[in-house]
Amino acid sequence: MEEAVSCLQRDEPGMKPHVFGVRHLSPASAWHIEAFLDAIMPTAVLVEGPADMSGLIPDIVRQRTKPPIAALAYTEELPIDTILYPLAGYSPEYRALKWAASKGCHSEFIDLPAKYSFVVHRREETEEREEGEAGGERHSVYEELARLAGEQNYESYWERSFEQIRGLEGFFSAMAAFSSELRSLAEKTDSQKEQDYNNLREAYMRRKIAEVIAAGHHPEKIVVVTGAFHIKGILEETGELTDFSKLPSVPIKMTLMPYSNFRLSSQSGYGAGNHAPSYFYMMWQCLREADHEKLPFYYLSSLAAELRKSGTFRSTAEVMEGTRLAYALASFRNGSPTLQDLRDAAIMCLGHGNFSVIADACAKIEVGTAIGELPDGVIQAPVQEDFTRRVRELKLEKYKTSSLSELRLDLRENRRVKSSEAAFLDRNRSFFFHQLNVLGIGFANQSGYKQDQASWAEQWNLRWTPESEIRLVETTLLGDTIELATAFVLKERLANAQNVSEASSVIRDSWLCGMMEMMEEARAAVAALGAEAADFPETAAAVGQIAYVLQFGDVRGFDTGMLKPLVARLFLRGALLLPGSSGCNNEAAKLVLKGIQEMDETAAQLYKEIDEPLWLQTLREICERDDLNPVLSGYCCALLLEKNEIGPEMLEQEVSRRLSPGIPADLGGGWFEGLCLGNKYALLSRAYLWEKVDRYIATLTDEEFLRALVFLRRAFSTYNAGDRSKVAEILAESWGLNVQQVSEQLNEELTEKEESVLDQLNDFDFGDW
Incomplete structure (x- = not known):
């Protein structure tokens, strides 16, 4: 007082x-x-x-x-x-x-x-x-x-x-x-x-x-x-009076x-924050207990405990030694230890001189993962209230933390429960997560899930952050609920769609979000845009988007049959557009190649809905023509080989034609690169292919070899050590050399000088082809 x-x-x-x-x-x-x-x-x-x-x-x-x-x-x-x-x-x-x-x-x-x-x-x-x-x-x-x-x-x-x-x-x-x-x-x-x-x-x-x-x-x-x-x-x-009105x-x-503590920390960029909110909370506890002298030991013992959790044992004696060192460092400035003093002591006594040993533990002890909570009834925007309601209904409250959690969903009906809400709980969770993704609210991020490629399973990584809350509030102008805001965003995307690919992405997202009325609206827009589509990559992308929906059938509880005629028409148009789009340079060929992959995957998945004979005919035309991009021709050849549409004799003829002496390095190397983008295991068993490649390379001049090397390097980029050893066996027999020696030489790590030379080659401008 x-x-x-x-x-x-x-x-x-x-x-x-x-x-x-x-x-x-x-x-x-x-x-x-x-x-x-x-x-x-x-x-x-x-x-x-x-x-x-x-x-x-x-x-x-x-x-x-x-x-x-x-x-x-x-x-x-x-x-x-x-x-x-x-x-x-x-x-x-x-x-x-x-x-x-x-x-x-x-x-x-x-x-x-x-x-x-x-x-x-x-x-x-x-x-x-x-x-x-x-x-x-x-x-x-x-x-x-x-x-x-x-x-x-x-x-x-x-x-x-x-x-x-x-x-x-x-x-x-x-x-x-x-x-x-x-x-x-x-x-x-x-x-x-x-x-x-x-x-x-x-x-x-x-x-x-x-x-x-x-x-x-x-x-x-x-x-x-x-x-x-x-x-x-x-x-x-000071200053003049201000009329604030x-x-x-x-x-x-x-x-x-x-x-959250992370957002409070200076790491998040908030200027009035502090760099260690969890540490300062420790300080606050010590002050309230009128025992501020215990802070150094509190910090260091907490750090040691965190290290033990991760499997790095540190003794009480090391904590005590660290405390003494922190006080010794602080004595140079006539004060008590600061966080910097404690950190330096921890590095020496708990990290044994290496900060990397304690870095993760320091982040947890100094910044922490705490996130605040608000009770029901707090003033919030309508969309926040709707979010809270849905989180509660979908039993997701425990996942609304700053710690990363995994959640696996089974979209099938759960017949062991009585209510329809419980029976389709995971499906409704999926709809909710996808709606949040459309809105850019980073609460749930989907990750890959492999269980016999189950179409009924999804895996999500969940973490709530203040940035997610801010984004949630920002959607309040789009609608009073998550679903209304999602519908608004999807309608805007559809209205602004410049091509059939952008419009078809709305079909896919509407289906993922469980919004069938919006999906039907997008289907009509895609049908109108598809009738005038003249770009192969965009058309192929649209085919891939719709095929993605169809391959899952009714797993999300909706009849997607109305999309089958649409995907058939788009596939037909894409197949007709492909030859004219294949006479392009290598840069444009990247987009065409991606389109071919999407079309081919669709042909494999939806062979009953699309014109498969037309697709095979189109691939054969690209494969045989010499006036198209060689990478695309090589890739189409690989696809036909996988489908057994090309026999050994025909492949050998194509290899001889494409890799004959006198064929420019860009054309020969590019074709071989495209061929290797297909099923490499179908190529490893064909000795004549590698012998032909070997003889073709031997005919190249030094300058041509350098040009071909860029394509060849990309072609072999997906080959692992075992694949290279298989090629070594084939070539060793052809050369009459020891198989093991050739294999070791092929798998030998490149020197820095060799890597530098190859990197320089990648920067060369070899023209369109």
């Missing part, structure tokens, strides 16, 4: 409120502000934060609200902009609001409303682009403070200089001095725009304080909690969202 009274004497009693300077996410600030409030017992607690977020305070301080959380403001018009106001359990602002709620004390945010800040930020971004300033790195006033103090970085400077102050009066005085020094440096480093913006904010805060005084609160019973930078600006009248604004909405 005496310390608090001493602090009061620095202000002018009866004229000014008590302005308590803090740092966001500072345990010491939170600890001292609670003590200060207990001593002063104010009737009003005013906190730096967007004033139009004050309506969120009752939900912020609710008993079941679990930090970290963030208040989020977002614009109601496109493009959507957001402003975040994060709070941890040890944020001084959060502790002040909680204190006010527990005492029935008035509390509100008093900083410039977000509706004005959006306009200011947009204007500054526009001016920066026009002036060419965007992207420039400005000198940091905080790093300058650390440099002047002789610390490695600002975080170490702050922790040693302020987090270790235990006396309230000492902390209060230190923050006042810090504020003065910070503003002095900012005047030299901040741009005029930044200074003007801070002046505007402080003028607004002074106005809000005046309103609270006018409402009947005595200045001596008002406590303002603000970033230390603003102490002087709030206490001293004339400031431009944008319509906005507010919501609360769970936040």
Whole structure:
């Protein structure tokens, strides 16, 4: 109490409120502000934060609200902009609001409303682009403070200089001095725009304080909690009076969202965060237990425990030795150990001098994986409420964490349960996950699942992040529910589709999302666009998209029969377009090759629906023609070989024709590359092919060999050591050499010089062919 009274004497009693300077996410600030409030017992607690977020305070301080959380403001018009106001359990602002709620004390945010800040930020971004300033790195006033103090970085400077102050009066005085020094440096480093913006904010805060005084609160019973930078600006009248009613604004909405330790950390780019939120939570616990001396041991023992979990044993003796070393390092600066001191001690005593040994454990102990929670009934956007409802209905609550979880789905009906909801739980989960993917909400990411290529199974990786929540809020303008927002996005994509491929992707996504009406709308659009399609790669892509849906049958509970006539018409058009598209250069051939693969896979899967004889005829035409891209001709030859449409004699004739002496290296090498893109095992058994390739290469000049080498290298890129050994056996017999010696030479690692030469060859411009 005496310390608090001493602090009061620095202000002018009866004229000014008590302005308590803090740092966001500072345990010491939170600890001292609670003590200060207990001593002063104010009737009003005013906190730096967007004033139009004050309506969120009752939900912020609710008993079941679990930090970290963030208040989020977002614009109601496109493009959507957001402003975040994060709070941890040890944020001084959060502790002040909680204190006010527990005492029935008035509390509100008093900083410039977000509706004005959006306009200011947009204007500054526009001016920066026009002036060419965007992207420039400005000198940091905080790093300058650390440099002047002789610390490695600002975080170490702050922790040693302020987090270790235990006396309230000492902390209060230190923050006042810090504020003065910070503003002095900012005047030299901040741009005029930044200074003007801070002046505007402080003028607004002074106005809000005046309103609270006018409402009947005595200045001596008002406590303002603000970033230390603003102490002087709030206490001293500066600049001209501002008519805030004339400031431009944008319509906005507010919501609360769970936040995470990672997002709070400086790794995520949030400027007012700290680099080790989990470590500072440890510090907060120690302060609340009035045992701040245990922090070094707490940190190091937690680190050792994490190492043990991963199989790296570290003893208690090593933890004790690390604690002693941390104190020894801190003694050079006459203080207690900081995180930097503890990290250095951990590297020596637990990592045995190697940081990589403890790196993963440090990330978990210092940053952590904690994610906040909000109780039911908290003010949220309609789409957030719908998301929460569906997560609950689909029994996914336990997966809404920042830790990665795997979930396997069985889309078939579960006949062992009674209700239809339970019977198709996994199918409905799949619909939900795919809808989130369409909206770009990164909660669930699909991964491969192999169980006899089961068409009824899906595997998903689930992780919830604040970025997911932000994206969820941003979809509020698209619809009040996840399904309505998804339908809006799919309709927009269909309306903006420039070709049949883009439109057919809407068919596939509509089917994955369980939205049959949308799928039918997309089918009609694809049918119209397909009738005029003139591009083979786009048409082939459309065929592949629709074939993907058809190959799964009714596994998602929908009849997809209406797509069969459509895929048949598109396949016919693609087959007719292919020959004319194959007379292209190698760059364009990449897209054509992908289209051939999609068409061929469709022919294998849907042979009853499409014209398979026409497809085989088309492949044979590409294979036999000499005026088309050789890579494509070689690949079509490989496909026909796989289908047993080419016999040994015909293949030998084609090899002789394509790899005869005098055939340019680009043509011969390109054809062989295309041939090797098919079933390599069908080629390994044909000795005459490799002997012919060998004789063809022997006829090339040095320059031609270099040109052919690029194609040959790509051709063999998919061959493993066993494949190369098989080729070695064939060639060794042909050359009359020892098989093992040839195999060893072929599998020998290239030298750096040889790799360099080959890399240079890849950069050569050999023309279209």
